[in-house]
Amino acid sequence: MNGDGGTERGPAPRRTVMVRGHAVGRDFVLIAGPCAVESEAQTLAAARAVAAAGAHMLRGGAYKPRTSPHDFQGLGEAGLAILAKAREETGLAVVTEVLDPRDIDKVGRVADMFQVGSRSMRNYPLLKELGHVDRPVLLKRGMSATLDEWLAAADYILSGGNEDVVLCERGIRTFETATRNTLDLSAVPAVKALSPLPVIVDPSHGTGRADLVRPLSLAAVAAGADGLLIEVHRDPPRALSDNGQQIEPAAFARLAREVKALRAHLEGVAP
Numbered sequence: 001m002n003g004d005g006g007t008e009r010g011p012a013p014r015r016t017v018m019v020r021g022h023a024v025g026r027d028f029v030l031i032a033g034p035c036a037v038e039s040e041a042q043t044l045a046a047a048r049a050v051a052a053a054g055a056h057m058l059r060g061g062a063y064k065p066r067t068s069p070h071d072f073q074g075l076g077e078a079g080l081a082i083l084a085k086a087r088e089e090t091g092l093a094v095v096t097e098v099l100d101p102r103d104i105d106k107v108g109r110v111a112d113m114f115q116v117g118s119r120s121m122r123n124y125p126l127l128k129e130l131g132h133v134d135r136p137v138l139l140k141r142g143m144s145a146t147l148d149e150w151l152a153a154a155d156y157i158l159s160g161g162n163e164d165v166v167l168c169e170r171g172i173r174t175f176e177t178a179t180r181n182t183l184d185l186s187a188v189p190a191v192k193a194l195s196p197l198p199v200i201v202d203p204s205h206g207t208g209r210a211d212l213v214r215p216l217s218l219a220a221v222a223a224g225a226d227g228l229l230i231e232v233h234r235d236p237p238r239a240l241s242d243n244g245q246q247i248e249p250a251a252f253a254r255l256a257r258e259v260k261a262l263r264a265h266l267e268g269v270a271p
Contacts, residue, residue, distance in 0.1 A: 013196055014026075014192075014196055014198070015163070015196040015197055015198065016198070017136050017164045017165070017166050017197075017198055018136070018164070019057065019093050019095075019112055019113050019136050020057075020093035020112045021093075022056045022057065022093060024136075024166050024198045024200070024226060024227060025166075025197075025198035025226050028221075028226060028227055028259075028263055029056045029057060029200070029226065029227035029228075030050075030054060030055045030056055030057075030227065030228055030230070030256060030259070031055065031056065031057040031058070031059050031095055031200070031227060031228065031229045031230070032046075032050040032053075032055040032057075032058070032059060032228075032229075032230045032231070032232045032252055033046050033047060033050055033055075033058040033059040033060045033231070033232055034046045034059075034060050034061075034231065034232065034233045034239065034246065035060075035061060035064075035204075035231045035233070035239060035241045035242040035245075035246060036060065036061045036064050036072060036075075036079075036239075036240055036241045036242075037060045037061060037062050037075055037079035037082050037083060038072075038075070038239070038240050039082075040082045040085065042233070042234065043060055043082045043083065043086055044082075044085070044086055044089065045234045045249075046058075046060075046232050046233060046234060046249070047086035047087075047089065047090045047092060048089070048090060049232065049234070049249030049252070049253070050092070050232055050249070050252060051090040051091070051092050052253070053249070053252055053253035053256045054256045054260070055092065055252075055256070056092070056093065057092055057093040057094070057095050057112070057113070058083070058086055058087065058090070058092040058093070058094055058095065059095045059096070059115070059229060059231070060079070060082075060083055060086075060094075060095075060096060061079070061096060061097050061241075062075055062076060062077070062078075062079030062080045062082075062083060062096055062097075062107070062110075063076060063079070063096075063097055063098070063099050063103070063107075064097075064241060065097075065099055065117060065119050065120070072240040072241050077106065080096070080106070080107065080109070080110045081110075083096055083110050083111075084109075084110045087110075087112075093112040093113065094110055094111055094112050094113070095111065095112065095113045095115050095138060095229075096110065096111045096114075096115060097114075097115040097116070097117050097120075098111070098114045098115070098116070098126070098130075099117075099120060099123075099126075100126065101125050101126050101128075101129040104129055104130065104133060108133065108135055111135065112135075112136070113135065113136040113137065113138050113166070114130060114133070114135055114136070114137045114138065115137075115138045115140070116130070116137060116138065116139045116140060117140050118140045118141065118142050118143045118170055118205070119142075119143075121139065121140060121141065121142035121145060121149075121150065121153045122142060122145075122153065124156055127153060127156035127157050128156055128157075128160055129160075130157050130160070130162060131156060131157045131158065131159060131160015131161060131162045132160050132161060132162065133162060134162070135162075135164070136164040136165070136166060137157055137162065137164065137165050137166070138166045138168055138200075138229075139153060139154055139157065139165055139166070139167055139168065140168045140170045140202070141167070141168065141169055141170055141172065141184075141187070143170075143171070143172055143173045143181065144172060144173050145172070147187060147190060147191055147194065150167065150191070151191070151194060151195055154167065154195070154197060165197050166197065166198045166199075166200060166226075166227075167191060167195070167197050167198065167199045167200070168199075168200050168201070168202055168229060169183070169184055169185070169187045169188060169191075169199065169200075169201050169202065169206070169225075170183075170201075170202035170205040170206050170229075171183045171184065171202070171205055171206035171207065171208075172184055179206075179207045179208055179209060179212065180205070180206075180207060180208020180209070180244075180245070181205060181206055181207065181208065182206075183201070183203060183206030183207055183216055185201070185216075185219055185220060185223045186223075187199070188201065188220065188223040188224050188225050189223060189224055192224060198226040198227070199224075199225060199226055200225055200226050200227035200228060200229055201216075201217070201220035201223075201225045201227075201228055201229070202228075202229040202230075203216035203217050203220060203228065203230065204229070204230055204231040204242070204245045204246065204247075205231075205242075205245065207245065208242075208244060208245045209244060209245060210236065210244060210245055210246060210247050210251075213230060213245070213247050213251075213255070214247075214251070214254075214255050214258070217230065217255055217259060218258060218259065218262055221259055221262050221263055221266070222262070222266065228259065230247065230252060230255070231245055231246040231247070232246060232247055232248070232249055232252045233246040233247075233248070234248065234249060235248075236248060
């Protein structure tokens with residue numbers, strides 16, 4: 001037992017989580033798409049662009065938890081229908097957020113992987129219910145969570161019998177104001193030393209700045225991340241949420257090529 005009365009953690013064999021044929025933890029994955037599903041045209045344009053650039057999964061929020069109730073909250077079920085159409089056209093797996101245990105069945109009819117956002121990391125009723133589903137879960141780190149608290153949240157899902165959990169480092173709240181959050185890349189190797197779960201990195205929320213997505217993505221690859229979660233929008237200034245951190249499709253295509261080349265270099269093989 002550790003000092004907090006929890007179970008001691010230590011190195012363990014790496015776990016592979018299958019998401020629509022993609023082996024997260026064995027293979028590097030690129031998850032990309034808009035912060036929010038705003039319209040069919042906007043989402044399909046993003047899906048086509050990221051698929052062409054080599055993304056494996058499409059991210060997009062049909063339900064958006066926002067700080068202000070007056071901000072765009074997502075399209076709900078209409079957004080889910082758009083994501084389903086994007087998957088049908090592109091073949092991309094769909095990663096989308098679930099906020100309420102009562103919505104698991106509804107969201108699960110479309111999601112290939114449920115996303116638990118930073119605000120929901122401590123939504124224990126939701127985590128417990130996700131422990132009983134036959135579907136992978138992407139668990140984002142809470143904005144003020146320690147690594148132990150993050151892993152304890154994962155344990156709520158794991159203890160229910162669902163072992164298909166992928167962790168996502170998305171930045172933590174610090175005193176720094178130059179970025180939206182402070183992306184904690186030390187968490188990648190640190191968590192891997194404690195847990196067998198795959199770890200991916202979200203540099204979009206981690207910085208809140210489109211100009212920092214590229215360097216932090218490459219740094220995440222060097223730190224040993226199992227994948228990246230990147231927000232891509234065809235017209236970022238007009239995005240209805242988080243417009244300062246979304247990159248254009250052309251920038252994502254360039255970044256995807258750089259990520260592939262860097263991984264090949266680190267692994268000592270030709271790209």
